[in-house]
Amino acid sequence: MKLWKDLKAQLFEDECALCHAKHKEPVYPPGGFSYGEFMLRNNSNNRLLYLNAMEDPTFLEVSNLVKKNPRLNGLKESEKSEVFQRVVGKAYDSDEGQYGIGTFPMCVVCGSSEVESYKEIIPPEFINIDVPVATSEKWQKLTDEEKKNLIDVWISVSVIDNHKNTQ
Numbered sequence: 001m002k003l004w005k006d007l008k009a010q011l012f013e014d015e016c017a018l019c020h021a022k023h024k025e026p027v028y029p030p031g032g033f034s035y036g037e038f039m040l041r042n043n044s045n046n047r048l049l050y051l052n053a054m055e056d057p058t059f060l061e062v063s064n065l066v067k068k069n070p071r072l073n074g075l076k077e078s079e080k081s082e083v084f085q086r087v088v089g090k091a092y093d094s095d096e097g098q099y100g101i102g103t104f105p106m107c108v109v110c111g112s113s114e115v116e117s118y119k120e121i122i123p124p125e126f127i128n129i130d131v132p133v134a135t136s137e138k139w140q141k142l143t144d145e146e147k148k149n150l151i152d153v154w155i156s157v158s159v160i161d162n163h164k165n166t167q
């Protein structure tokens with residue numbers, strides 16, 4: 001059963017760094033989300049999922065596994081939470097690509113995810129959207145050991161990605 005969340009969302013305009021096409025994407029409700037609410041964006045089709053972390057066991061599980069991962073030994077809490085934000089979206093079900101918190105929209109013209117600028121439209125524009133509630137059926141079928149190993153893989157990939165971005 002698929003649940004949907006009815007949202008009024010504010011639009012941001014992003015400009016592609018490669019082809020300079022501009023397009024508008026819903027970002028969050030006017031005034032922002034309540035604590036623990038997120039919108040996840042898919043990196044290959046811009047689809048959105050709604051997540052209420054307070055009602056979702058996966059979010060907490062991933063958080064605990066990230067904190068315990070030995071690769072993060074010696075990092076500050078703020079750095080650990082950055083890593084967590086980069087990996088948590090991967091635990092949610094997706095037909096293609098992966099979901100992420102704070103994932104920049106992909107350019108609808110050329111497919112690039114490099115963003116030249118990404119900003120609020122002034123005066124603000126809004127859209128009413130129905131967003132599917134995030135599910136994590138695949139994740140929930142894994143054993144504890146599989147979950148722990150998968151988190152380790154995601155962290156190692158995310159550290160490499162991050163390194164690439166800084167070059």
Ligand SMILES: [Zn+2]
Pocket residue numbers: 016017018019020021107108109110111112
């Ligand atoms: Zn483009």
